[in-house]
Amino acid sequence: MSGKFFHGVLIAVVLSFTAVSVSAFAKEPLPSWNDGPAKKAIVEFVERVTKAGDLDFVAPSKRIAVFDNDGTLWAEQPMYFQLAFAIDRVKALAPKNPGWKNKQPFKAAIENDIDTLMKFGKRGLVELIMATHAGISTVDFERIVEIWIAGARHPKTGMLYRDMVYQPMLELLAYLRANGFKTFIVSGGGIEFMRPWAESVYGIPPDQIVGSTIKVQYEQQDGKPALMRLPELNFIDDKAGKPVGIHYHIGVRPIAAFGNSDGDFEMLEWVTSGTGPRLGVLIHHDDAEREFAYDRDSHVGKLARGLDEAPERGWTVVDMKSAWRCVFPEKCVAVTQSK
């Protein structure tokens, strides 16, 4: 974690408790965002719903903002980072499962054959992920995730996966919270894969994370209770499942939604079709140099319908290349210092 990033998180924490810092922050709420239509739309929305006495004022308890994770808060190329984690798990468990060598999708995972893996589709991948993570307690699984996230690095950038989060989005999370919003993750990824690190990285506590789940069961183990992870899907929090996951976990319709792929379409649709002020935002990855460029034809994070319908639905498209001054926290240190 870079110093700048840690500093950002620290600011966010302090901001939740001091009114003085909030107004200081308000002067330059999103330093890593370039001035332009995306930043303007976000800031105008926040000012609109927080202006006491205004018709569009929204009470703090109703200021709920939901964020997709993969491709919205952190990167997702060349594959969902949770898939990289799953592949590492498959490799670690392979000696005890000799049959996997000849059985897909395990074979592809062991052989690092990502192209073949991707052909099983998102649902297949989620099932692979779930299957390789079952048969242990929730406590053991949490520890495995913690160890992995502390050291695992991206094959192309060489960065820790956990450092491949978007600085402009961290600032946006802090900005929203400073303005009384409660921020939630609503991801197709596994809820238990995100919880061990999301609080330190995004400032989002475990109970504000919605995601896909496998079944767990309450059992006695050596005279002590444990929650065992079963190899059975419980809920897929993707596409039309996102509004459902929001309903089960949050219980009110959020007023702002941030996503980046057509897997977020229904979430944005649900959020922006409510009454009163609404904000729908799509992060558009058009920045091959600083991050990745992909949309309509991508296997991971495909964005087509969202781009087509954003104008008529009033959704804001954030073209990363022009909207963001910098992308990853460690790169943002230099940019902000030279400002």
Next chain:
Amino acid sequence: MSGKFFHGVLIAVVLSFTAVSVSAFAKEPLPSWNDGPAKKAIVEFVERVTKAGDLDFVAPSKRIAVFDNDGTLWAEQPMYFQLAFAIDRVKALAPKNPGWKNKQPFKAAIENDIDTLMKFGKRGLVELIMATHAGISTVDFERIVEIWIAGARHPKTGMLYRDMVYQPMLELLAYLRANGFKTFIVSGGGIEFMRPWAESVYGIPPDQIVGSTIKVQYEQQDGKPALMRLPELNFIDDKAGKPVGIHYHIGVRPIAAFGNSDGDFEMLEWVTSGTGPRLGVLIHHDDAEREFAYDRDSHVGKLARGLDEAPERGWTVVDMKSAWRCVFPEKCVAVTQSK
């Protein structure tokens, strides 16, 4: 809602934001509790986990307290209040469902035959409740609950159901929140039956309510998206389901749990078997005069194993008759004024 109660809620809200009031509150944190072992155990636990520098100190983000609802935060006799709601729904829907007259458990509901209804057991009742509440959107259901809770009265006391909450528990919720705790409901009742009113009554927002659920589905209705309630159970948040529900929704093991029946046994067991300071509390209904007296032989809120094992497990049993100065908010006004 009585003035005293509204005042209590107001205090709770203010307390979450001002350090000054917190210390003022600390002098007399639980005015409706009599001095005695129950109050002592609760206050000592809170002081222990909030004392900075102490070995038992618990960071605010880990200060999670979970509360059962029926019989713990509000009354549950002679039947779960949600069942009274369900019976009213059956009656309202009966003209459109002529077959119900001869079909159990609908027949018993239409005929107000509570004894027969109770014989179907908790799971049967939950299914009845779910079945009568499906086929409409979540928005419509919320409105139906809001209308019911605003006017429905208890057959014996004549009080609004929503006023049959326990003033000592409202104070306890406020006291815990003033000490940095996040308070959650973890109930066998329907999550959507509690959410519309729990924030105004208990100060607990919709996303901090865990309960039983039926399946919902995202659909388009007349060109607008809606979440439709399906006549299919999704999750029963009772007994061994409570630690599971806690895991899915909260994601960390709470440090304090409050219940009143053997349906809360596993929740208390799960919470109190973690490391570090833990608090398990059982409300024991022994007060026929001011509320109800029931435990081992009750169909509703049966408490036997909990009473047997509380001493060895170190759980605090709150004997309502001796521990509480008063029970319902409107009765507490007089008691507090005469103090």
